[in-house]
Amino acid sequence: MYNFNYHCPSSLQEAESLYAKSEDPMFLAGGHTLLPTMKQRLNAPTDLIDLAGLTELAGCAANWCLHPPRRRCR
């Protein structure tokens, strides 16, 4: 793994602005592929922007359904 800057923004807007400011940024969601490839030095972002702290992206919602719902969509 190469050195990189780690960010943990607390809002979408902050995440977007970090992304825009950084030289070669990547977002970190689950990291199942990104982290192993970084450890192998196959991926080398200058800035890693962790999405875990974004309350706006927390949870899962749908407000429309392709099929008649068996349960009510929330």
Added chain:
Amino acid sequence: MVAKNIGEPVLRKEDARFITGKGNYTDDINLRGQAHAFFVRAPVARAMITSLDCSAAEAADGVVAVLTGAQVAEDGLGSLPCGWMVLSKDGSEMKQPPHPPLAADRINYSGEPFAVVIADTLQQARDAAELVEVEFDELDAVVSVADAQSGPQIHPEVPDNTNYDWELGERDETLKAIENAHHVTRLSLVNNRLIPNAIEPRAAIGDYNSGTDEITLYTTSQNPHLARLVLTAFVQLAPEHKLRIIAPDVGGGFGSKIFIYSEETVVAWAARKLDLPIKWTADRSESFLTDAHGRDHVSEAELAMDENGNFLALRVKTLANMGAYLSTFASAVPTYLYGTLLAGQYKTPNVYVEVQAVMTNTAPVDAYRGAGRPEATYLLERIVEIAAQEMNMDPAELRRKNFIQPEDFPYQTPVALEYDIGDYEASLDKALAMADYAGFSARREASVAEGKLRGIGFSCYIEACGLAPSQVAGSLGAGVGLWESGEVRVNPTGSVTVMTGSHSHGQGHETTFAQLVASQLGISIDDVEVIHGDTGKMDFGMGTYGSRSLSVGGSALMKAADKIVAKGKKIAGHLMDAKSEDIDFDDGEFKVRESNLSKTFQEIAFAAYVPHDYPLEELEPGLTEKAFYDPANFTYPAGTHICEVEIDPDTGVTSVVKFTAVDDFGTIINPMIVEGQVHGGIAQGIGQAMLEHGIYDETGQLQTGSFMDYCMPRADDLPNFDVGMTTTVCTHNPVGAKGCGEAGAIGSPPAVINAITNALGVREIDMPATPLNVWQTLQNATHEDARGE
């Protein structure tokens, strides 16, 4: 013989430090001022190095030195040798290519190191390694076993990429028996390549003392003395008395830490060259690429029977992949640890085996848990299962019919070994009962009712362990003796320090050996400390592999403890004014026979070190005894494994729903530890049978170089194991033990595959039986049936 402690499931003494993070592994050791090594490895499998420029790397931040294969050669460091000479059919010696610790001009497998960067920090070494400028002239690689002999020649010393063409057994008799037999079952099969994956990767720290001209190498070794012997006598790293090897706590080995590798050698050499402690710890990718791999055989076999299913002859032809170099014991694995086991538990009168060892541009292949014996067992138990199908006989009963019987021992097999004792029917019967074989058809019906397939498979294995009688091994080409040493040091207060040449890397020697010695001396196991793994502390030892620690190392300790008791009797006789032959030693007390006089073990120990009232003219003070034990024969653990699987035909997902193992390991010191060894071995065997496969692409790139690509067994892949024991005591070692470390990995793979073919109603499926493989096999079988109709 010994009582108390023996056979007790005592909790492991070493676990307190392991489970509280107080273990002392090589990477936990940090020496003052140490630098870090990072190896520069070939990204291609076969190439000539046309230019190598290290100047930019040498100039990088924190770099102490960049050392290359050329410097290794200049310093006269020798080749890493293979320690077992195998002769071909024509009597010629095996062809062994040189194996330089760092490649100088040619690359023979992907991941082979050709330079090492030494820097203040690991990060600096790693960064600088990217500045090493190297150009390769890439050559076509030889990768598969099948193509090896017709492919481009890898080493000038090895024509046709063939190290040897070996045979064992009576060829003409075997062929005649096959020709005249009522029925011959034929089978081609592959034993899949495995990558060991010990939980602790290999690591080494080289430390040089210029004042004494001594090198100390801390490393993850299963056999530190053997490593010292090879590094001094063959590699010429240092004189033997100027090299100390310490293998502290080691986190698993499974064979992969027997061998003498490039990295450990280079770290020790560089430490002296630079007069600097140097540390290297493999990352997991390096382990995948460079730890010696296991198995990788392609075989053809024929089993001849009469009309009643009696085995008449077995013929086997095997191609064994050695990889790019001959690793330390590689040559012995597909020969003397494989061909010799092909009689199995059966009275087959004629067995003939031919093995060709071939080289490929892949990582070296060597011993991995079982080493040769899993390959023999897989072949034999698969062909016997198919023979039962073809003869329309019950697979358990076909085996039973052919078993060597208790009255046949000692039994000389047609393939060199003489089995001393066993009772194979006892293990089979117990396993059949535990597995509820009688209830299987009802369980199968229940599965079918739920749309699932269910199968049951057997494996009756035997192994040769307790390596090994030195003179037998020597006559077969071994470069070393295979005895073991032990020392029992009684301290003045009566506690005991035990030194063993065996090495524990998870086996629990600190408990098992303590139980053994404590029983012999009638003291508490808390008063026994077991020390191992340091050439500076104990006599020469041979280390741990081949399920040898208890049967060979334990026997040495028993001999040493017997000497302690014998000397104690002399001291006790003096103190109580009796003849030493009139003294009985029982339960920690020396008693004068037919009297009420007695002295405790502790009193005798104190008298030996404070010899105020002591027969000094006849007896030396002190109470320390050593023993070396060279076994008279191999030991022959054997047993029956029965596997039951349930398969979802829509997805190929296969569950091992029941696994029964009944083993005969002779005398058992700690049944809990033995059961743990069996569990781990079965897990590894199920891993080989269903999940694991080391795969290279046609250019020699390892496709399975991480845990994302190489599937290790997880807890949810495994059922609860039903483990049982039968016992016939080994006839020729004082402990009566046979060894238990490899049995699980040897016995289980054919049981699993036999269960899967039984469930699918097919003749063959290759390992690993992944869901895709199982589903595809089922589709092919269904389509063949459809075409047949």
